[in-house]
Amino acid sequence: MSLLVKICGLTTPDTLSAALDAGADMVGFVFFPPSPRHLDLTGARELGRAAKGRALKVALTVDADDATVENIVETLRPDLLQLHGRESIARIRDLKQRFGLPVMKAIPVETSADLAPLAGYADVCDRILFDARAPKDATRPGGLGATFDWHLLQGLKLDRPFMVSGGLSADNIAEAVRITRAGGVDVSSGVERAPGVKDCDLIRNFIRAARAAEELSVQ
Numbered sequence: 431m432s433l434l435v436k437i438c439g440l441t442t443p444d445t446l447s448a449a450l451d452a453g454a455d456m457v458g459f460v461f462f463p464p465s466p467r468h469l470d471l472t473g474a475r476e477l478g479r480a481a482k483g484r485a486l487k488v489a490l491t492v493d494a495d496d497a498t499v500e501n502i503v504e505t506l507r508p509d510l511l512q513l514h515g516r517e518s519i520a521r522i523r524d525l526k527q528r529f530g531l532p533v534m535k536a537i538p539v540e541t542s543a544d545l546a547p548l549a550g551y552a553d554v555c556d557r558i559l560f561d562a563r564a565p566k567d568a569t570r571p572g573g574l575g576a577t578f579d580w581h582l583l584q585g586l587k588l589d590r591p592f593m594v595s596g597g598l599s600a601d602n603i604a605e606a607v608r609i610t611r612a613g614g615v616d617v618s619s620g621v622e623r624a625p626g627v628k629d630c631d632l633i634r635n636f637i638r639a640a641r642a643a644e645e646l647s648v649q
């Protein structure tokens with residue numbers, strides 16, 4: 431089965447091109463000022479134009495208000511909203527109605543108890559992203575390069591497509607897909623040489639490794 435590959439936290443034209451040329455299915459842009467990958471609206475306009483029609487553009491926000499989302503939607507013209515904060519089910523319904531865009535909700539995972547709210551989110555979201563739960567004192571809820579126990583997703587019954595993220599790299603992606611049977615993978619830190627600094631070779635290596643792991647996915 432083909433595996434969706436998302437490269438997230440892109441901030442420069444050259445690394446965006448590397449991801450697009452290597453065949454990324456989704457390219458993600460982070461709109462969260464405390465993040466080293468935060469993209470301003472000028473950058474969003476430029477990178478959004480470059481990515482248009484070549485991959486799905488994903489706008490990542492963290493508990494953003496309507497005005498912020500509206501600015502991002504008007505500037506980037508995303509194909510998907512990635513909600514990476516504590517957005518409630520009601521808030522997600524509201525965002526979907528207001529902006530008419532599909533939503534991928536990030537579910538932070540550390541223990542099996544973290545999967546309890548999943549059914550409610552699956553009802554309203556178009557996709558689920560399982561990400562490693564950030565430590566309480568972290569400055570951001572994701573993009574920390576930390577993995578979680580992928581076995582927690584083994585045998586998961588979910589009637590929505592799902593992706594996995596958190597500490598993925600070219601070295602561990604096959605194992606992550608083999609265990610979780612995810613239909614997609616999402617990476618940020620694992621294709622960087624320093625926090626927020628993407629590396630074109632690491633992007634290409636990751637996508638190559640993802641394509642090699644494709645037959646392990648069942649979604």
Ligand SMILES: O=C(O)c1ccccc1N[C@@H]1O[C@H](COP(=O)(O)O)[C@@H](O)[C@H]1O
Pocket residue numbers: 438439458460462465466467490492514561570571572573574575576595596597598616617618619620
């Ligand atoms: O990348 C960030 O800085 C970020 C900030 C706030 C929320 C999520 C963020 N990143 C997302 O987290 C996952 C895992 O990233 P990593 O590969 O472990 O670095 C991924 O979806 C990132 O896009």
